[in-house]
Amino acid sequence: MQRLLNDPDDIVDETVAGFLRAHRDLVRLSDANPRVVLSHGCGEKGRVGVVTGGGSGHEPAFIGYTGRNLVDAVAVGELFSSPTAKAFLEAIRAADGGEGVAVLYGNYAGDNMNVKMAARMAAKEGIRVLTVVANDDVCSAPQAERGLRRGVAGEILMWKVGGACAARGASLEDVQKVAQAAIDATRSVGVGLAPCTLPANGKPNFEIAPGKMEIGIGHHGEPGTDVVELLPANEVADRMLEIILADHQLEAGDEVCVLLSGLGATPVNELYVLYDRVESQLETREIRVHRSFVGNYFTSLEMMGATLTVMKLDPQLKELIDMEAESPGLTVRAKS
Amino acid sequence: MTTGIYLDKSAIRRFLLRAAQSLEEARSELSALDGEVGDGDHGASMADGFHAAMRGFDLCDSENLPDCLRAAGRAFLQAVGATVGPLYASGFLGAAGRADPDGIALASLISGFSEGIAGRGKAAPGDCTMMDVWEPAAHAAAAAGVTDNPMQEVLDAAGAGLEATRSMVASRGRAARLGSRTLGRIDPGAQSAFVILTSLAGVVRETDPRE
Numbered sequence: 001m002q003r004l005l006n007d008p009d010d011i012v013d014e015t016v017a018g019f020l021r022a023h024r025d026l027v028r029l030s031d032a033n034p035r036v037v038l039s040h041g042c043g044e045k046g047r048v049g050v051v052t053g054g055g056s057g058h059e060p061a062f063i064g065y066t067g068r069n070l071v072d073a074v075a076v077g078e079l080f081s082s083p084t085a086k087a088f089l090e091a092i093r094a095a096d097g098g099e100g101v102a103v104l105y106g107n108y109a110g111d112n113m114n115v116k117m118a119a120r121m122a123a124k125e126g127i128r129v130l131t132v133v134a135n136d137d138v139c140s141a142p143q144a145e146r147g148l149r150r151g152v153a154g155e156i157l158m159w160k161v162g163g164a165c166a167a168r169g170a171s172l173e174d175v176q177k178v179a180q181a182a183i184d185a186t187r188s189v190g191v192g193l194a195p196c197t198l199p200a201n202g203k204p205n206f207e208i209a210p211g212k213m214e215i216g217i218g219h220h221g222e223p224g225t226d227v228v229e230l231l232p233a234n235e236v237a238d239r240m241l242e243i244i245l246a247d248h249q250l251e252a253g254d255e256v257c258v259l260l261s262g263l264g265a266t267p268v269n270e271l272y273v274l275y276d277r278v279e280s281q282l283e284t285r286e287i288r289v290h291r292s293f294v295g296n297y298f299t300s301l302e303m304m305g306a307t308l309t310v311m312k313l314d315p316q317l318k319e320l321i322d323m324e325a326e327s328p329g330l331t332v333r334a335k336s
Numbered sequence: 337m338t339t340g341i342y343l344d345k346s347a348i349r350r351f352l353l354r355a356a357q358s359l360e361e362a363r364s365e366l367s368a369l370d371g372e373v374g375d376g377d378h379g380a381s382m383a384d385g386f387h388a389a390m391r392g393f394d395l396c397d398s399e400n401l402p403d404c405l406r407a408a409g410r411a412f413l414q415a416v417g418a419t420v421g422p423l424y425a426s427g428f429l430g431a432a433g434r435a436d437p438d439g440i441a442l443a444s445l446i447s448g449f450s451e452g453i454a455g456r457g458k459a460a461p462g463d464c465t466m467m468d469v470w471e472p473a474a475h476a477a478a479a480a481g482v483t484d485n486p487m488q489e490v491l492d493a494a495g496a497g498l499e500a501t502r503s504m505v506a507s508r509g510r511a512a513r514l515g516s517r518t519l520g521r522i523d524p525g526a527q528s529a530f531v532i533l534t535s536l537a538g539v540v541r542e543t544d545p546r547e
Binding site: 009077078079080081082083084085086087109110113114117198200201203205206 | 367368371372376377380381413414415416417418419421422423425456457
């Protein structure tokens, strides 16, 4: 394992510390909890607060989406491990400006339990909390059991839409509704070429044989649907797109937002190689890419591979995706 | 009336201390097990959690055992996220609910943890989780209340449950996402539950509280 580390047990604290220094124009640490990161506009009166949280190791997710017209407060967990209920509670408290808080997070057992406990504690304090659970990862469960699917990079688009909706002064119910619509319109699929290593463990937490790749892999290494010979990039892009299109009702004339994220170790130029094929294949189906994001948006330590996310846009989602936003992980300028 | 084993507050304190120490020793082993089926943090979560619970128990203002167990559970929840934070916090609350002001019956302690965890996580034996150890342990403790060596029966039942997780496909928690990758492997949550029960057995053996 060739990694840049001090004591592996300190890695999350050191990550947060460096992140805060690097992005102090956009974010700050909660006074109440060293595992809660806040945007400077967090807790603004009269606006619904947007909260998320999750395990570390996915940077820039989750902390990187703290910012203006995006997420107000983020609970930070250990590597690949849900934040505490207490951290979620303090994120909720900080984000509340009197209009309630939408907690928009991914479908994992730990996050579900900790958010639920935090939401109940917040309700006792008189804070209204509604939640949306992202389940965009197509290969993690069949269509008929969509509720069991994991949340992956599609969460970013859910936060973008939810944050924009809250920034416009929408009610808590409306923020929840539109965030739910956002994730319902979104599908993701991952491919893995090499595993990742939790520094404290010192060895890869699963295996991918040399020359092989895994299609449908989760972003902690949850197994995919197929292990195949390593394919050329265009064929990988085609497989990913086929999986999404088979699950998602997209027709000629539709507009989409595409997010293609590396999992940590994949060179960014290879992401552009994949993206070129993805967009050209969408074009041949007369599906128009309205906006795209290509880069390391939601990683998995040094896993090699990528996640493709496609959101089908309607006029409302399009407007909210297009709204200006600024955060360390994602900046959106208004389209002219 | 039963004359089963009864643990006072100082015995519970020794149990928490020993569990924290044993989980500390098992830290890497548990994380390695978890690295194969989960996210590799189970050893750290359990060791840190029981250390925190121990501190919460000690810092509790009240002399009353249920209050101290609740304080331990709150401390666990503050220290640990993941799935085990809410699960063991609920376990401590379950035990608190069954404790008397000055002590708790052994069987009540184990079943309090078992029911608290089950109520939160909704897992049952066969799901390849810590419940494959806690549930049979609770059952054995209740059945063995007045026998000579109830902890041996508890550990036998718990050990059988632990071993059985090898042949199970996880259906709860993060390991559930791994499907058949969990086959042939001990569930890390079941392993840590067994470590905790072994610590409890050590305390019971030392103190023989049935005098």
